[in-house]
Amino acid sequence: MTTRRAAYEARQRRRANLLAGGSTAVVLILLIVLVPLAPGWEGVQASFFNAEIFARTFPDLLSAFLINIAIFAWSVPLIAALGLAIALARGARAPVLFPLRIFGAIYVDLFRGIPVVLLVYLVGFGIPGLGLPRPWNSPYIWGTVALVLTYSAYVAEVLRSGIESIHESQRNAAVCLGLSERDTMRYVVLPQAIRRVVPANMNMLVALQKDVALLSFIGPVEILRQAGIFKSLLANFTPYVAAAVIFLCVTVPATRYADYLMNRDRNART
Amino acid sequence: MPEPRLALRGVKKSFGDVEVLHGIDLAVNPGEMVCLIGASGSGKSTLLRCMNGLEPVDDGEVRLDGVDIAEPGFDLAPIRQKIGIVFQSFNLFPHMTAYDNVALAPRRVLAEDARTRIEALFERFGLAAHMGKYPDQLSGGQQQRVAVIRALAMRPQTMLFDEITSALDPELVDEVLDVLRSLRDDGMTMVLATHEMGFARELADRICFMDKGVIAEEGAPDLIFSTPQRERTKQFLASVLR
Numbered sequence: 322m323t324t325r326r327a328a329y330e331a332r333q334r335r336r337a338n339l340l341a342g343g344s345t346a347v348v349l350i351l352l353i354v355l356v357p358l359a360p361g362w363e364g365v366q367a368s369f370f371n372a373e374i375f376a377r378t379f380p381d382l383l384s385a386f387l388i389n390i391a392i393f394a395w396s397v398p399l400i401a402a403l404g405l406a407i408a409l410a411r412g413a414r415a416p417v418l419f420p421l422r423i424f425g426a427i428y429v430d431l432f433r434g435i436p437v438v439l440l441v442y443l444v445g446f447g448i449p450g451l452g453l454p455r456p457w458n459s460p461y462i463w464g465t466v467a468l469v470l471t472y473s474a475y476v477a478e479v480l481r482s483g484i485e486s487i488h489e490s491q492r493n494a495a496v497c498l499g500l501s502e503r504d505t506m507r508y509v510v511l512p513q514a515i516r517r518v519v520p521a522n523m524n525m526l527v528a529l530q531k532d533v534a535l536l537s538f539i540g541p542v543e544i545l546r547q548a549g550i551f552k553s554l555l556a557n558f559t560p561y562v563a564a565a566v567i568f569l570c571v572t573v574p575a576t577r578y579a580d581y582l583m584n585r586d587r588n589a590r591t
Numbered sequence: 592m593p594e595p596r597l598a599l600r601g602v603k604k605s606f607g608d609v610e611v612l613h614g615i616d617l618a619v620n621p622g623e624m625v626c627l628i629g630a631s632g633s634g635k636s637t638l639l640r641c642m643n644g645l646e647p648v649d650d651g652e653v654r655l656d657g658v659d660i661a662e663p664g665f666d667l668a669p670i671r672q673k674i675g676i677v678f679q680s681f682n683l684f685p686h687m688t689a690y691d692n693v694a695l696a697p698r699r700v701l702a703e704d705a706r707t708r709i710e711a712l713f714e715r716f717g718l719a720a721h722m723g724k725y726p727d728q729l730s731g732g733q734q735q736r737v738a739v740i741r742a743l744a745m746r747p748q749t750m751l752f753d754e755i756t757s758a759l760d761p762e763l764v765d766e767v768l769d770v771l772r773s774l775r776d777d778g779m780t781m782v783l784a785t786h787e788m789g790f791a792r793e794l795a796d797r798i799c800f801m802d803k804g805v806i807a808e809e810g811a812p813d814l815i816f817s818t819p820q821r822e823r824t825k826q827f828l829a830s831v832l833r
């Protein structure tokens with residue numbers, strides 16, 4: 322038995338879906354009809370959307386992307402650990418720890434203030450330029466360092482806001498049970514704070530995944546660099562499009578998931 | 592005359608420029624149950640928080656078993672085990688099960704795996720089936736009972752309760768008051784801020800009526816409720832007992 326309201330709402334929904342579908346179809350048709358009419362379309366299609374080149378370069382690009390994933394994978398734990406350490410340093414209250422607090426503040430200001438590309442150049446070229454011996458001049462190491470420095474500064478700030486968002490009554494309850502400052506942080510505040518900033522950190526991971534490509538400037542043949550090599554070789558830009566497609570396959574689901582977490586969080590709290 | 596478990600002398604407390612406790616004197620004997628009543632903002636919560644050092648007092652003494660814990664710089668950590676507190680808003684740790692909420696402090700502070708003792712407490716207060724649940728899976732009354740168990744697991748000799756039934760739906764109040772009755776039967780020393788006048792009258796050894804940061808009148812429940820001396824006490828009781 323459908324109620325009057327349910328029937329009305331179903332009608333409204335059908336109407337809305339029809340309108341949305343209709344307008345989307347119109348836009349798509351216009352794009353498909355009009356874009357090829359543009360004077361440069363032939364050229365663009367040949368150099369950006371060449372199906373044969375796409376198919377030929379795609380597998381190699383995909384395996385180059387494994388390098389991105391590797392760099393990403395070893396950066397994340399380093400970023401998490403350093404970000405947590407900096408966040409805790411910034412929150413240190415004891416007077417003896419004042420230098421730590423200052424250090425944390427400077428660190429965050431410094432590395433959030435420098436564009437990642439610039440840091441990748443400075444660290445990635447600068448430090449191996451000191452003439453370090455063999456494994457220590459690897460661009461993998463110093464590129465990773467640059468990413469970790471920047472991203473741990475961001476993660477530290479996110480974590481700190483999470484720590485500050487935990488209501489004072491939680492600390493009070495812990496202190497009244499006789500827990501030490503340290504145990505209160507470790508068992509009561511941090512677990513809640515970390516949970517609360519998971520969505521924000523998911524977005525950070527998506528950004529990091531993209532920024533790994535910046536290491537192409539200092540040597541590692543990851544996907545962007547590989548696409549560049551193909552471009553020179555084949556005099557065609559399609560490999561870049563293929564690389565973009567590969568990125569999207571990872572970043573779109575990840576961003577959606579982050580949004581989902583964020584929404585779920587908002588709903589849970591209201 | 593036994594030494595009071597808890598003795599306050601001339602306790603003053605200000606927030607910024609506003610003095611909210613104007614010199615409180617109060618002695619609580621072992622096994623005694625004292626109820627603080629009074630209008631909102633009269634300083635009941637602040638007084639309780641001064642009793643366990645959660646709020647540092649500005650002046651005066653707070654003696655717990657003869658030791659002045661209000662002395663500036665006094666290390667409060669060991670004191671917390673002797674005096675438990677339960678708040679109006681439960682303040683359970685939402686990311687832990689009821690059992691873990693209770694077990695955390697014994698494990699970290701007393702270095703004791705108090706499982707049997709804790710399970711017995713859950714059993715005693717009718718929550719044995721809920722030990723594995725998270726706070727948001729429990730009713731308000733159940734959460735508040737877990738909060739009491741959490742404080743009791745540290746084996747305190749004195750318990751402070753700050754309006755622990757005020758945030759509860761009316762039908763859940765009794766199950767929490769029963770917990771207090773049962774502690775009373777154990778001979779626990781207790782100080783309660785409460786709006787439950789019937790309960791205070793039934794169980795308290797002594798009632799302290801607080802008004803604007805002072806204890807305006809105190810005495811046995813029957814005296815306070817039937818023949819209050821002060822005009823303010825009469826007005827207050829008239830307004831709440833209506």
Ligand SMILES: Nc1ncnc2c1ncn2[C@@H]1O[C@H](COP(=O)(O)OP(=O)(O)OP(=O)(O)O)[C@@H](O)[C@H]1O
Nearest residue numbers: 606611629630631632633634635636637638754784
């Ligand atoms: N942290 C604080 N900062 C500033 N003022 C405070 C603070 N805590 C309490 N006060 C003030 O101190 C006075 C006493 O507050 P308290 O909470 O002790 O009253 P109460 O008797 O417990 O009231 P209620 O019945 O509403 O719980 C109030 O005027 C309140 O505004």
Ligand SMILES: [Mg+2]
Nearest residue numbers: 635636637754
């Ligand atoms: Mg209060």
